[in-house]
Amino acid sequence: MSDTSAHSTTSGTSSPYAxxxxxxxxxxxxxxxxxxxxxxxxxxxxxxIIGEGSYGKVKEAIxxxxxxxxxxxxxxxxxxxxxxGGEASIEREIGIVESLSHKNILSILTHFPIENxxxxxxxxxxxxxxxxxxxxxxxxxxxxxxxxxRKLFLGILGALEHMRERHILHRDIKPDNLLLDDDGxxxxxxxxxxxxxxxxxxxxxxxxxxxxxxxxxxxxxxxxPTTGPKKPKRPNIDLIFKSDIWSAGIVLYIMVVGQYPxxxxxxxxxxxxxxxxxxxxxxxWVDPDCADLISSMLQxxxxxxxxxxxxxxxxxxxxxxxxxxxxxxxxxHNIQSMWPNHDKSxxxxxxxxxxxxxxxxxxxxxxxxxxxxxxxxxxxxxDRRTSQSSQSKCSIM
Numbered sequence: 001m002s003d004t005s006a007h008s009t010t011s012g013t014s015s016p017y018a019x020x021x022x023x024x025x026x027x028x029x030x031x032x033x034x035x036x037x038x039x040x041x042x043x044x045x046x047x048x049i050i051g052e053g054s055y056g057k058v059k060e061a062i063x064x065x066x067x068x069x070x071x072x073x074x075x076x077x078x079x080x081x082x083x084x085g086g087e088a089s090i091e092r093e094i095g096i097v098e099s100l101s102h103k104n105i106l107s108i109l110t111h112f113p114i115e116n117x118x119x120x121x122x123x124x125x126x127x128x129x130x131x132x133x134x135x136x137x138x139x140x141x142x143x144x145x146x147x148x149x150r151k152l153f154l155g156i157l158g159a160l161e162h163m164r165e166r167h168i169l170h171r172d173i174k175p176d177n178l179l180l181d182d183d184g185x186x187x188x189x190x191x192x193x194x195x196x197x198x199x200x201x202x203x204x205x206x207x208x209x210x211x212x213x214x215x216x217x218x219x220x221x222x223x224x225p226t227t228g229p230k231k232p233k234r235p236n237i238d239l240i241f242k243s244d245i246w247s248a249g250i251v252l253y254i255m256v257v258g259q260y261p262x263x264x265x266x267x268x269x270x271x272x273x274x275x276x277x278x279x280x281x282x283x284x285w286v287d288p289d290c291a292d293l294i295s296s297m298l299q300x301x302x303x304x305x306x307x308x309x310x311x312x313x314x315x316x317x318x319x320x321x322x323x324x325x326x327x328x329x330x331x332x333h334n335i336q337s338m339w340p341n342h343d344k345s346x347x348x349x350x351x352x353x354x355x356x357x358x359x360x361x362x363x364x365x366x367x368x369x370x371x372x373x374x375x376x377x378x379x380x381x382x383d384r385r386t387s388q389s390s391q392s393k394c395s396i397m
Contacts, residue, residue: 038338038350040357041121042112042365044072045350047338055079055086056119060126060337063109064351064358067344069126069337070109077118089192090120096191102162104155106179106189127187128342129180130333136175136254139330143258146287147321148329152178153252154317155186160248161308164241167197172212173247175254180332182342197237214268215260218246219276219300242302245311249297256290257283261298276300289316 039046044061051058056075063070080086097108109123129135132152136142144152156178163170170191177190193212214222221243253261261280262271274280278300282291293316296306311317339350351358 036338038354040354040361041072042361043358044070044123045354045358046072048336050335055083058124060335061123062339062347062350063123064354067348067351069128069339069342069347071124071126073122073124075120075122077113077120080120090122093191093194094122096168096194096196099166100162100168102159104159104185104187105162106187124189125187126181127179127189128182128335128337129184130335132175132178132180132186132251132255134333135180135330136258138333139258141258144255144330145324145328146256146290147323149252149255150290150316150321152186152255153248156188156248156251157308157311157317159188160241160244161312163244164308167237168194169197169241170194170244170247172216173244173251174213174216175251176213178251182334184332197240215262215264215271216247216250217275218243218302219278220302222272222275238307239302242305242307245297245305245308246302249294252290252297253280253282253294256286256294287316289314289319292316 041061043064045064047060047062049057050060050071056073056079058071058073061070061072062068075090077087080090083089094108094111097106101107106127107125109125111120111122113120136144143149156173168191170188171193172190173188177188179187179189181187250261261282262274264271278298280298282294286294293306293311293314296310296314299305306314339347341347
C-alpha cells in the first residue's frame, strides 16, 4: 500500500470523469426522444442518439447487410473546420484505430463523407452495455466485486499490451472511455488524443499535457520541474508508455475502492500537486495483491512504476480469483435502444420492413455515383466550343 499521507476523497464516480472529450455517452434519462422514426443512411437503418458532443452525435443503427447493430458517429464538417486542425485530427484518429486490431479495443468498421450534407460518418462496433462509469454508478458503494474488477482490468491490460506493440499511446484512459458490450466485456474507445510514440514525443507530450482528462494524467506529464518526478536524461519509449499505466491504475483503484484516489477540491492546480506528490491511500480492506498492484502502478516516478511485463506476472493478474455467485456481480447498464431485441432474426425483420426505404436510398446513391463518374467534355470538345463561340462573336460584330 501507499505509504503517503491519507486524504479524504469525494464519494461517487462522476466528478473526476469530466473532461474535454469530444463525445460522451448519455444516460437514458438524458435522452429526449423527439423522433422515434427510424431513418435510412446508405445501407444503415439509423435509430436513437446514444451519445453527443461538441462536433456532432452518435446514433445506434442496424447494418442491413450484416443484420447487426452498429454505432454511427456523425460529425459536422462545418463545425470541424472552425477548430484548428479539426478535420486532420479526425483523420489521424481513424488512422490510429485502423492500425489496431484487438478484442478489447473498439473497432472502426468503415467511414465515409456525404458532401451535400456536410457530414462525416464513422461506423463503429455497437456497445450496448454503456460505459464503465455507468456500471460503477449502479454498483453498491460505487465499486465492483473483486472478481469483476479483475476481469475488466484484464481486458484493459490486453488493450494496453496491444497498443504497446503498435507504438500507440492512448493518453485518455478513464471510465468514460471504457465501454461494455451486451455480454459485459470491456473495450477501450476514443483515440481522439492518442499519439504514435517515438523517441521525440516526450517533450511534445509535456507541451500538450492539458489534452485529455487532467484527473487521469500521470505526474510526469502535468508536474512542474520543481514538484514533479525527476526526468531521465534520455526518455525512452517504455517510460513514455508508463503514463497510460498510471491512468489504468487510477481506473483499477476506482473499480475496487469506489472513489477517485485524490481529493477533488475544485482547483485543478491543487489536484495536480496531489497527483505529483502521490498523496493517496488504499483502504486496508482492499485485497492485498490488488492493493500492491495499484501502489506499483501509481508510483509517481515512471522509473519506479511497474511496466506491462511486470503487471502480466503480478499475483493479482496471474492468480485466479474464485468466481462469486452471479447475483453478486454488478449488472451492466443497457442502452435503451429503439430495437430492444438485438437478435439477428429480430434485426432481419426490421430490415425487411425498411426494405422500400433502403432500395430508394440505394437508387439515390447509384444515381449520385453515376453522375460523379460521368466523363466531362474532352479537350477537343472544349476547343470546338471555343472556336464556335469566337465565330459567333465575329459575325455579330
